[in-house]
Amino acid sequence: MQTIIPERTRPLKFLLISPQGKLDDDSNQKPLFHMALGVLVSLTPPQHDIELVDEHFHDDINYDGEYDFVGITSRTIEATRAYEIADRFREKGKTVVLGGLHISFNPDEARVHADSIVIGEADNLWTTLLDDIANNRLKPEYNSKDFPPVKEIAPLDYGRIAKASKRVKVDGTKSIPIYVTRGCPFNCSFCVTPNFTGKQYRAQKPELLKQQIEEAKKYFFDPNGKTSKPWFMLTDENLGINKKKLWKSLDLLKECDITFSVFLSINFLEDSKTVEKLVDAGCNFVLAGLESIKQSTLEAYNKGHVNSAEKYAKIISDCRKAGLNIQCNFLFNPALDTFEDIDELVKFVKKHNVFMPIFQIITPYPGTKMYHDYKRDGLITIEDWEKYNALHLVIKSDRYEPLLFQYKVLKSYVDVYSWPSIIARTIHNPRKLINLVTSIAFRNHLRSQLDEFERQHHMTPKQLQNVN
Ligand code: B12
Numbered sequence: 001m002q003t004i005i006p007e008r009t010r011p012l013k014f015l016l017i018s019p020q021g022k023l024d025d026d027s028n029q030k031p032l033f034h035m036a037l038g039v040l041v042s043l044t045p046p047q048h049d050i051e052l053v054d055e056h057f058h059d060d061i062n063y064d065g066e067y068d069f070v071g072i073t074s075r076t077i078e079a080t081r082a083y084e085i086a087d088r089f090r091e092k093g094k095t096v097v098l099g100g101l102h103i104s105f106n107p108d109e110a111r112v113h114a115d116s117i118v119i120g121e122a123d124n125l126w127t128t129l130l131d132d133i134a135n136n137r138l139k140p141e142y143n144s145k146d147f148p149p150v151k152e153i154a155p156l157d158y159g160r161i162a163k164a165s166k167r168v169k170v171d172g173t174k175s176i177p178i179y180v181t182r183g184c185p186f187n188c189s190f191c192v193t194p195n196f197t198g199k200q201y202r203a204q205k206p207e208l209l210k211q212q213i214e215e216a217k218k219y220f221f222d223p224n225g226k227t228s229k230p231w232f233m234l235t236d237e238n239l240g241i242n243k244k245k246l247w248k249s250l251d252l253l254k255e256c257d258i259t260f261s262v263f264l265s266i267n268f269l270e271d272s273k274t275v276e277k278l279v280d281a282g283c284n285f286v287l288a289g290l291e292s293i294k295q296s297t298l299e300a301y302n303k304g305h306v307n308s309a310e311k312y313a314k315i316i317s318d319c320r321k322a323g324l325n326i327q328c329n330f331l332f333n334p335a336l337d338t339f340e341d342i343d344e345l346v347k348f349v350k351k352h353n354v355f356m357p358i359f360q361i362i363t364p365y366p367g368t369k370m371y372h373d374y375k376r377d378g379l380i381t382i383e384d385w386e387k388y389n390a391l392h393l394v395i396k397s398d399r400y401e402p403l404l405f406q407y408k409v410l411k412s413y414v415d416v417y418s419w420p421s422i423i424a425r426t427i428h429n430p431r432k433l434i435n436l437v438t439s440i441a442f443r444n445h446l447r448s449q450l451d452e453f454e455r456q457h458h459m460t461p462k463q464l465q466n467v468n
C-alpha cells in the first residue's frame, strides 16, 4: 500500500495583533498576552515564524514588515481600532485576516476591512487557513460551523508564545494567563458566552495544567522581582461548573507554588471545602459577577438561578474569614436601577468592604441575547464600538438622561474608592497589601476619569442632587 505523506505547508511569516480600543484604559488587569492569540500560536505548526504585538502593552506595529499575512483579534471595544490597523496594512498590499468575538457577530461589518474573516472558534480551522494562505487559496470566510466542533482545548505552548511575544519575564505583580476550561452553560442575557463558547463546556486534562505552569514559569516568571511567586490569571469563564474538575485542578495548583486568580460564580463559594481548597492552592482572589443586590434585577438578566442576592453578605464574610478575597463586579441599568438603588449598592460595598469592586454600566455586546432584544426593539442609541467600555450608556433610557446616569455611576464608583473605604477594606480583608495597592490604583485612575468627565460635560455634583 502506498503511504501518503501529508503536504508540508510552506513556512509562513505572520504577525498576530491584539489591538487596544481608544477608550480601553490601561487600568484593566491585563494578562501578559491575549488568550486567543496564545491559543493560535500554540496550534501553529512549527515551520511557521510568528510575531505577536499587543497594543495593551504599547507595542509598536511595523506596517512595513515582511509578513505573509497579518491576523488581528477583536473584542467589541477594540473593533474600530482593529479595522483601522487592518485598513492600513491593506493599503500597503498586505493580506489581513480578522477573527475574534466581535467579528464573529458582525461579519458584514468586518468583511470590508479584511481579505478573510474567521467566524467562531478557530481551533479546528486554523491549520486549514494557514495551508490555504501558503497555497494562495485563502477564502474570504472561514466559519467554525463548517469544521468539526472544538471538543478539546489545546494546552498553551508557553515557549513558542514567549519566542513570538515582546514580553519579558515578570514578577507576580503581572499576570500570566492560563486556562483549564472553556465555556459556561448558564444563560445570562448580558453575556456573550452562551452564544459563543458556552454551549459546549470543555476542559483540558488537569494533568496538563502542572506541565503548562512549569513551562510558563520558565519563560515568563522572574523570581528576582518584587514577589516570590508568579501570578497566574485563570481565564476560564467559570471554573466552578464541574466541582470534581475544579477540586482536582486546585489540588494540582497547590503543588505548583503560585498565586492565582479565577472567575467563579459566587454561589460556588458557599461550599466551604471549595473555599478552603482555593485558599490552600494559592488563590489571591476570585472574580465573581454579583451584578446586583436585587434579586429581581438578577431575574431580569436570567441570572436569578445562578446568583442568590440574599446570600452575598454571608458568602463574602465567610470567604474573608477563610482568607479569600472576592472581587465583585456590579452592573447598572437605568431601566432596573434607580439612583436610590445605586446608593444602596454603594452602602453594601462599603459595609462589606468589598475587595476591588468593579462598576459597569450595562452594555449589550453584540452576540448577547440582550443585544438581540434591544436591537430588535430599536433601543440601542450608540453603535460607536469604542464606547462599549461599560462606562457609557449606549441604550435608550426613559428614566434618566444618559449623561446624568453615567455621571451617577462614575461618582458612585469613585465613592467606593474614597480613603475611608480604602482604609477599611485594607484593615478588614485578607492580603492587605494587594487591597491597598489595587485600591490606590483604582482610586487614582477613577478620579482622573471623573475630573475629565466633569470638565468635558460641564457636570457638577449639584446636578445629581434631588434626582431619584
Ligand atoms: C479572561 C477574560 C478577560 C480578562 C483577560 C482578557 C485578555 N486580554 O485576555 C480581563 C479580566 C482582563 C478581561 C477584561 C475585559 N473583558 Co473580558 N473576558 C474574559 C473571558 C472570561 C475569557 C476570554 C478568553 O480568554 N477566551 C478564550 C479565547 C481562546 O477565546 P477567544 O478570545 O474567543 O478566541 C477564539 C476565537 O474568538 C478565535 N479568535 C479570536 N481572535 C482571533 C484572531 C484571528 C486572526 C483568528 C483567526 C481567530 C481568532 O479563535 C480563538 C480560539 O478559538 C471572556 C468570556 C468569553 N466568552 O470570551 C470575557 C469577555 C471577552 N470580556 C468581555 C469584556 C466586555 C471585557 C472588558 C471590556 C470589561 C471592561 N469593561 O473592562 C475588558 C476588556 C479588556 C480587553 N481589552 O481585553 C466580554 C467581551 C464582549 C465583546 N463582544 O467584546 C466577554 C465576552 C465577557 C462577556 N461579557 O460576555 N476579560
Ligand code: SF4
Pocket (backbone or CB within 6 Å): 184, 185, 186, 187, 188, 191, 192, 193, 194, 237, 238, 265, 289, 306
Ligand atoms: S455565569 Fe458568568 S460566564 Fe456564565 S453565562 Fe453568566 S455571566 Fe456568562
